Amino acid sequence: MNFDTLHLDHIGIRVTDLATAEAFYAKLGFLRDPEEYAPEAKASGLVHPSGMRIHLIYNGVTAEEGNVLLDAPIKRPGYTHAAFIVENMNELVDWLAREGIEITEGPVMMGHGRRNVCFIRDPDRNVLEFNEILA
Template identity: 30%
Template sequence: MPMPAHPPKNPSSPFSSFRGHHVGIRVPDYDAAKAWYTEKLDFRVLQEWPYGELKLAYLCPPDDDNFHVELLGGPVPFPQEVLNDLGVSLQRGGYQHMCVHVDDVDAARAELASRGVDLIGEPFEIEDISRRLAFFRDPWGNMIELSQKLAGAGS
C-alpha cells in the first residue's frame, strides 16, 4: 500500500523553518562510541568539541551531509537498560530509536552482521507505511532502525 500524499505544507507557520538536523545519543565512553560509529557504520566526524565534562561530536552518515548524530560522551550515572526485544522496547517511554533510510535492508543488515553489529530480531514489512524495516543497536543499547521503501511505494 503506498503512503498517502503529505498534508499541505504550512509556510505561514512561525515554525516553518523547522528541519531535521540531528539526534543526540548519550554514551558513557566517547572514544569507544566515536570508533564504533565510524568503524561499524562508516559515519564521518564533522566536528568535535568539549562541553563541561563531556566530549561531543557531530557524525554524518557516509553519503549524507544533512543529518547528524551528536555523540555526548562521558560517565553516565543512570545508564539505560539494554533490551533484546523490539516489542519490549515499545513498552518504555521516551527515546525509542533513530531511523536511517537504506536502499536494501537485507544487504545493509548482512554487512552489519559481518562487522559484528548486534542485530535485533528479523526484518519485517509494514504495508501501511510501505517500508521494510530492521533494527540493530550500538554497544550501549541505542536502537537504530533501517528503513527501505517498498517497490511501488509513494513518499
C-alpha cells in the first residue's frame, strides 16, 4: 500500500424522503451542509458538530420487507449499519424515549463488558448503532 487512510470521510445512507430523513437526523445533531447539497445527484451532506458527516442519498424506494440487507430472509452482502460512540448510554436511552425513537435492541453489554450497545432504526429502517465504551 502506497498511501495512508487517515479518517472515514462520511457514511452514505439511502433514504426515500429527504425532508423526513433530514428531520430525523437533525434530532441526532446532523444538519445540512450547503456545500454538500447536490440535488442533481439526489444527495444531501449532513454534518454533526463533532465533525462527523453522513450523506443522505434520496433515491430509495420503500421495500415491503423493510431493510433488504437485514430484514429479508436471504442475507445479501452490503453495509448493514453505522455505529456511533456516545459518552453516556443512559442519557441516550432517556433522550430516545423523550423523542419517541424506538430502541430495537439493547442496551446490552458486548465484548466482555467493554461496551454498552443499543440499536435504533431511522424512518427508512436503516440501522444505527450507539456504543458507550466502558474500558
